[in-house]
Amino acid sequence: MDSTADPKGKRPLYQEDGLAYARAAAAAASATAADEAEAKPKPKPSSSSEEAKPEPEAEEMPPLVLVAEDGVEVRISRPAARMSHMLRLLMEDSCADGPIPAPNVHSDILDLVVQYCEKHGPYYDPEASERARNPFPPFPVELTPTVSSIKPVTYVDPDPHGLKDWDKDFISLDNSTLFEVILVKRILNLLDLSSTPQDLLDLGTTMVADMMRGKKPEEIREIFEIENDYTPEQEAELRKENAWAFED
């Protein structure tokens, strides 16, 4: 197990981003929790950790183990874990065999996020999201897979797996859960801050924005249970800027 604890002979340095922290934590955890890994009769990565990985197909590898803040373990399969930038990097660096701590995330929420990843994981194409992230302006274009001119293009279904409906059901959570989900996706995507279509962060923030649109301040405060610390000075500032609208 020592070779896994110290892959490639490097000691992870602490950096500002969470990735190194997660790597270090995962490496340390896998060293102390060697028993966790023994249950799977899988090829031990210790031999492959030295070289650059052509690892076996992700489906054959054991699921990752995420540990929530309340100590509960949540398993996520490797194809699903690929949806998280951070977890993907961990897997590529072979640091993902032991338990991976997910601090500040409750297991219920982690469960939900894992559910989302399991559903979307098989269809996740990181390159497609990359393309979507640098689309032609101004608004993201859903580039369909290469459109053949032989096939009729009168209607191209951008959602062949029915993920949109599933997403809609999934995201109708109560407010506090929605809040947590947004935060967690943020944590899991520590290095991947831009939003892509179908991304959970995008889904969550869009959902919240939809809830906010067209409402009066009182209604919003009621829905989101926000304390009103909005000052008269701020209101004055707002009115001053919008002088075109406010004619007194």
Next chain:
Amino acid sequence: MASPPVRPWGELQHDLLVAIMSRVGTPDLLSGGAPRACSAWWAAARDPFAWRRVDIRDWTALTSARRAAGTRATSTSVSVQDALAGVLEVAATRADGRMEAVLLPEFADEDHILFLAERSPNLQYFSFPTTCMTYDQFCKAIGKLQSLKGMAVDESLINYDALQHVHQCCPDFVELKVFALYVDDYMASIICDSLPRLKKLEIPNSDMSCAAIIKFLDCLEELEYMDISGYETSAISSTVLHKASRLKVFIWNSKFELGEFKDCSNCGEHSINPLEPCNCIMDHKVMDWLAGPSQAS
């Protein structure tokens, strides 16, 4: 399992709040309830990040948000042009030079575009649907928008002067959308000659001649995305489909439901019954394709 701790929305991190605010839409950000809910949200609504993309097309929504805010403003004393100028002033100030795209309503005029060009020189895209009889202010604005990547304009601006000026001033220009009723070979020539490096072309909801489509496909060598959907009369032939096969995205559905064409551009047959299409369409086999998967067998 213990239920997860409840964390108040008021404490959501600033940049997440800003991400939400950038999805709410300009009317609400300006005078809706969201910026007034609490201090943190007030600050998030003013963050430049939330003002990278400004959509003012729905003027009614903008003014109704204003009315709902309980102002005593009477819309009659302020002209819409002045009101729009006021909105753009706020948007430009809040965006702090980071505005990327702006979509203007139909009554916007060249002065608004010039204003934006001066205040947001890093603008990458704008939509300006207004018919322009003169375009010197427009060209002046283009001269200031060196980062421009694309624009959506009315067909009145499709002329050699304007488009060549765009080509000269904007090295990154790759995307054009045109609001037009009818597109002929001549208009296609103007576009192809002036903007040969276009990658994305959108001319939806117009009737386009077959010659025009083929001109685009032949001359725009770097074209990757083409949207000519929403037409009433089909000009899509098998040649078109063959040439368009090199594109990454080609959107060519008509404005009707599958297969419901009214006229055939090939033989001039009018008011075709979709169940009994004219012979030339059958010969070209276009109707098969257009009818969709249910008739594929």
